[in-house]
Amino acid sequence: MSKRLLAACALAALLAIPAAAQSRRPATQPVPAVQPAPTTPVVPRIERGQLVLENIPDTPPAIRERLRQYVNTRGAGFQDFTPDGGILITTRFGDTSQVHKVAAPLGARQQLTFYADSIGGAGQRPKSNDVVFVKDTGGDEFYQSYLFDPATGRTTQFTEAGFRNTGPVFTDDGKTAAWARASKDSGDYDIFAGDPSNPASRRQILDGKGAVSPLDWSPDGQTLLIGEGISVTKSKRFLLTVATGALRELTPELNVSYDGGEFTADGRSIIMISDEGSDFSRLIQLDIATGARTPLSPANLNWDVESFDLSDDGRRIAYTVNVGGASELKIIDLRLRSATREVPGPQLPPGLIGGIEWNEAGTKLGFTLNSATSPSDAYVFDLASRQLTRWTQSEVGGLDPRTFVAPKLVRFPTFDSATGGPKEITAWVYEPRTPGPHAAIVNIHGGPEAQARPGFSSTIQYWVNELNVAVVLPNVRGSTGYGKTFVDLDNGMKREDSVKDIGALLDWMGTQPQSFDMSKVVAYGGSYGGYMVYASMIMYPERFAGGVDIVGISSFVTFLENTSGYRRDLRRVEYGDERDPAMRAHLERISPLTNAAKIKRPLFIVQGFNDPRVPYTEAEQMLAAVRRNGVEAWFMMAKDEGHGFAKKQNQEAQREAETLFFQKIVGTR
Numbered sequence: 007m008s009k010r011l012l013a014a015c016a017l018a019a020l021l022a023i024p025a026a027a028q029s030r031r032p033a034t035q036p037v038p039a040v041q042p043a044p045t046t047p048v049v050p051r052i053e054r055g056q057l058v059l060e061n062i063p064d065t066p067p068a069i070r071e072r073l074r075q076y077v078n079t080r081g082a083g084f085q086d087f088t089p090d091g092g093i094l095i096t097t098r099f100g101d102t103s104q105v106h107k108v109a110a111p112l113g114a115r116q117q118l119t120f121y122a123d124s125i126g127g128a129g130q131r132p133k134s135n136d137v138v139f140v141k142d143t144g145g146d147e148f149y150q151s152y153l154f155d156p157a158t159g160r161t162t163q164f165t166e167a168g169f170r171n172t173g174p175v176f177t178d179d180g181k182t183a184a185w186a187r188a189s190k191d192s193g194d195y196d197i198f199a200g201d202p203s204n205p206a207s208r209r210q211i212l213d214g215k216g217a218v219s220p221l222d223w224s225p226d227g228q229t230l231l232i233g234e235g236i237s238v239t240k241s242k243r244f245l246l247t248v249a250t251g252a253l254r255e256l257t258p259e260l261n262v263s264y265d266g267g268e269f270t271a272d273g274r275s276i277i278m279i280s281d282e283g284s285d286f287s288r289l290i291q292l293d294i295a296t297g298a299r300t301p302l303s304p305a306n307l308n309w310d311v312e313s314f315d316l317s318d319d320g321r322r323i324a325y326t327v328n329v330g331g332a333s334e335l336k337i338i339d340l341r342l343r344s345a346t347r348e349v350p351g352p353q354l355p356p357g358l359i360g361g362i363e364w365n366e367a368g369t370k371l372g373f374t375l376n377s378a379t380s381p382s383d384a385y386v387f388d389l390a391s392r393q394l395t396r397w398t399q400s401e402v403g404g405l406d407p408r409t410f411v412a413p414k415l416v417r418f419p420t421f422d423s424a425t426g427g428p429k430e431i432t433a434w435v436y437e438p439r440t441p442g443p444h445a446a447i448v449n450i451h452g453g454p455e456a457q458a459r460p461g462f463s464s465t466i467q468y469w470v471n472e473l474n475v476a477v478v479l480p481n482v483r484g485s486t487g488y489g490k491t492f493v494d495l496d497n498g499m500k501r502e503d504s505v506k507d508i509g510a511l512l513d514w515m516g517t518q519p520q521s522f523d524m525s526k527v528v529a530y531g532g533s534y535g536g537y538m539v540y541a542s543m544i545m546y547p548e549r550f551a552g553g554v555d556i557v558g559i560s561s562f563v564t565f566l567e568n569t570s571g572y573r574r575d576l577r578r579v580e581y582g583d584e585r586d587p588a589m590r591a592h593l594e595r596i597s598p599l600t601n602a603a604k605i606k607r608p609l610f611i612v613q614g615f616n617d618p619r620v621p622y623t624e625a626e627q628m629l630a631a632v633r634r635n636g637v638e639a640w641f642m643m644a645k646d647e648g649h650g651f652a653k654k655q656n657q658e659a660q661r662e663a664e665t666l667f668f669q670k671i672v673g674t675r
Contacts, residue, residue, distance in 0.1 A: 049633070049641075057659055058615075060629075060641035065662040073665060075403035076468040077658050081382030082106075082398040084374045086129040087365040093372060093397055094118075094128055094137065095384050101654045105139055105154075108384070111397045118154060119161075124652045127173060131202070132180035138202065140173055145648020147618040149173075151185065153202045164202040174202070175220045177227040178318075184211070184220040184230055193575050195219060197232065199248070211248055217576060218244075221267040222276075231267045231276060237579040238455040239263050239490045243278065245294070257297060263287065263490065266313070271320025277302070279311050285489035286310050289325050302338060302347075303327075310487060313360070317368030322349075322389075324371050326359045328487050330415065331434070331459040333359035335373070337389075352387045352394040358461045378436075378460040379410035403464070411436050411470050413460050413479070418514035420483075421506045428492060431507050433480040434460055435521075436470050443519055445526035445551075445672040446476040448511065450542070452533030454484040454496060454504065454580070465661065473665065473674035476522060478515070482507035482538075498582045498589065502596055505541045512549050525551065526672035532556035532650060533620060540598030540628065543605050552608040552671040554664060557620050557649050560628035561600070562593040568621055602631035610640040610667045612660055614647035640667055 052059045085094040085105070092109040099106075099117065102124040106115040119125055121141060126149055128139035137154040148170045153162045165171040165185065172195070174183035183202050186195040195218050200208030212218070217235040221243075224230075228249065234242040241264045243256040256276075265279035265287060274294055281287045282299065287310040289303040303311050307327065314325035321341060327334045335354060338347040357377030364371055369389055376382035384397040413434040420427045438444055447469060451458045458479035466477050481487065482504040484496030496504040508529075515522045529539040529550050536558015543553045559565045566584045569577060582589040594600055609632055613625035622643065632639050642663055644656045651657050668674050 049639075056644050056646040057656065058641075058643040058645065061638070062640055062642060062663050063666050065666065069665055070658075070662055072472060073468060073661050074658060075405055076464040076472075077654060077661060078403035079381055079401065079405070079464040081376060081400050081462065082374075082384050083382055084361045084363065084372045084384035084397075085127065086363060087370070087372060088130055089135060093384060093386070094130065095398060096125055096128060097398070097400065098124075098654065102652060105137065108397055111386075111395045112399060113397075115398075118156070122646075122653075132176050132178060134180050136202075138174060138183075140171070142648070144616045144646050145614050145618070145650075145652060146616050147648060148190075151183075151202070162203070162205065164200065164205040164208065165198075166208070172219045175222060175230075177223045178225055179227065182223075182227065184223070186214065186219040193217070193573075197230070197246070199230075212246055212251070212253065222269050224269050225271060225273045229273075231269065233264065233267060235576065237263075237576065238486065238493055239281070240579075241265075243267060243276070256292065256294075257299075268314075268316045270316070271318070277314065277316050277323060279314065281490055285491055287312070289314055289323070303336070308489075310489075313362060315362050315364055315371075317364040318366055319368045321368055322364070324351075324362050324364065324373075326362060328457070328459075330432070331457060331481075331487060332356050335359050335362070337371070349389075350392065352385075352392075354394075356460075358459055376462045378412045378462060379407060381462045381464075405467075409471055410462075410467050411439070413477075416514075418510060421510045422503070427503075428483060428495065431480060431482060431510065432488075433478050433511060434458055435479075436466055436477040437521060438470050438474050438476065440474055442476070442521045443523040444474060444476040444521065445528070445668075445674060446478055446515065446522045447528045447530050447668075448508065448542075449477055449479050450482070450508070450529065450531035450535040450538040451479065451485070452531065452535040453486070454534045455486050455493060456534075457481055457485050457487040459487075468661070469668075473668055475668070475672070475674055478511065480507065480511050482511075497580060499592055501581070502541070502545070505538065505545050508538065508542045509546055509549075512546065524549070527551060528668065528672060529553040531558065533558060536620075537598065540602075540605070541596070543607060543609070544598060544601045547604050547606045550607055552610070552667070553605075554610045554612070554667065555625075555628070556612040557614060557617055558611075558624065558628075559598075559620055560624045560631075561597040563590060563597065564599075564627070565620065565624060566593075568623070569619075573619075599627055599631055602628065603635050605632055605635065605637055608638040608640070608667070608671050610664065611642075612651075613641075613643045614649060614651065615643055615645045616648045619649040 049060045080098050082095045082097040095106050096103045105119040105125050105128045106117050123141050126140040131138050140149045140151050142149050150163050151165045151174050169187040172186040174185045176183050184199040186197050188195045195214045196210050197212035198208050199211045218232050221231045221233050230246040232244040243264050245254045262282045267278045276292045279287045280290045289311045291300045310328045312326050312328045316323050324337050335351050337349050337351045339349050357375050360374045362373040371387045374382050375385050381400045386395050413436045416433050416435050417430045423429050458481050469475050484504050516524050529542045531539045536555040539553045539555045543550050562581050563584050584590045611625050613622050615622050
């Protein structure tokens with residue numbers, strides 16, 4: 007049972023989410039279009055339930071029926087072990103993902119939560135049968151934490167509404183939880199603590215500065231490990247003595263990136279992920295008294311350690327390594343004095359591993375595993391018997407999983423490889439089994455501090471198998487997984503270098519005539535990937551047949567000016583500070599809104615009205631701009647969604663409209 011619950015992802019969420027200002031208009035009211043200029047064609051705006059539509063045709067029943075099977079595939083995510091030997095998972099059986107309990111391997115799922123909005127994460131309260139979970143409302147990402155008592159079926163919200171809260175971190179005895187919270191307009195998070203059973207007990211224990219978040223309690227419950235996120239390549243760690251409020255920074259002399267953090271069982275050390283002295287992140291042990299850092303993962307491991315969990319008894323650490331996009335699971339025994347402390351782990355197929363968590367005794371390891379051809383499912387590895395047990399088997403909508411296509415990894419030279427730039431860019435390529443050349447979708451990931459990886463996507467499988475198109479997922483500069491030098495190659499004034507990597511990708515695709523029909527290439531992406539769709543169609547207007555933008559940034563200046571206070575400084579590190587005149591001029595020059603007249607091909611814009619990361623006004627202003635140029639533009643907005651569509655019925659509508667858009671511009675079958 008985890009005392010840290012959601013702390014492993016709490017600080018990462020602070021760094022990875024460019025939260026933007028929300029509209030104050032209630033989502034239940036009609037959403038007006040931006041008033042067009044006199045020369046802009048007037049397009050009827052239609053509302054169907056929670057969806058706002060422009061130019062979206064009706065979907066033929068045959069398309070809807072076949073697509074529904076792919077949308078109805080589902081995965082299960084391991085969350086925690088339960089005191090009686092079962093596990094908690096999140097999965098979707100209705101419209102959204104909820105918490106379920108599974109009592110035995112491949113046993114029936116007992117649903118515990120029933121909400122219109124998806125559950126963001128769940129875990130077991132230590133030394134208790136209570137379940138703790140977090141969720142937001144309508145995609146607003148103002149997360150609240152709840153305590154569910156299985157004995158009574160009652161749920162108690164113990165965080166204060168109106169604030170954005172990180173996931174709770176529990177003391178070993180489960181009596182006290184700590185979390186961070188921020189208001190919409192503040193860049194500073196405060197740390198709170200209290201007994202979740204008694205919301206009135208919550209109290210502020212730190213007047214925080216910056217994006218701080220609790221990570222773990224010391225074994226005696228007197229000290230709190232706190233992390234501060236500054237950027238994807240820089241962060242800090244502090245120790246807070248709760249009784250006195252004294253705050254001590256660990257390694258203040260270092261300019262490094264830390265990830266996670268857990269006290270050892272004796273309370274004398276902290277296990278963390280750090281990139282100190284390396285281009286890649288490694289697992290280290292920091293001695294609190296001396297500050298000495300000892301590497302725990304191999305020094306010659308030229309890939310990032312991405313996650314870990316320390317067993318409660320302090321004996322073992324499980325960690326995952328991102329090897330070229332796929333996950334490898336390692337287990338080390340800290341008691342061993344040999345040259346290597348690694349002990350045999352489970353034999354796993356190639357895929358992605360997440361949510362690793364030891365049981366209370368430290369004898370079993372739970373995690374989520376998926377691959378390009380199999381949805382996520384929960385697994386448990388028993389260390390004593392070395393037996394790997396699959397606990398869930400998620401459905402794939404009645405489809406034959408043997409038809410799913412695995413991608414291949416390709417490499418191509420960059421535009422500046424001969425002049426000091428990175429030597430190559432990688433991409434994952436999914437190709438139909440039918441003879442080529444095929445129309446292609448270039449699917450650009452968001453972040454930009456993220457990575458395209460070979461995980462399961464029913465959307466990609468639908469495109470490949472039903473639309474007969476190839477799908478290419480590039481990892482342009484600025485992506486994670488290839489070292490911190492690579493991550494910083496698109497910062498500030500270098501933003502458009504990542505767009506030029508798309509040009510290099512198109513050049514490489516042009517050398518593969520058996521695979522790709524270069525007259526039928528579509529740009530596709532969400533969030534920062536949505537900006538890349540706009541920018542790619544602007545820089546290479548004749549090389550794309552069209553584009554699909556999902557919750558994308560259209561102007562860096564308006565995005566930074568409108569974004570919520572608790573995210574603004576974090577985003578300025580990545581994109582540049584719009585308050586600096588030179589940077590502002592640069593951001594205005596490269597923003598898609600400034601260059602919208604260069605877009606020549608059809609565009610489909612998808613947006614959530616409650617989006618707390620990229621406000622809906624980013625979509626509306628770009629829609630009006632391309633319409634002024636006479637470009638065909640489709641538009642879909644969901645009034646009950648945020649940064650992307652989470653509800654199944656909205657996902658179905660989006661996929662249906664995307665299918666019709668692809669059919670129109672590239673003539674898929």
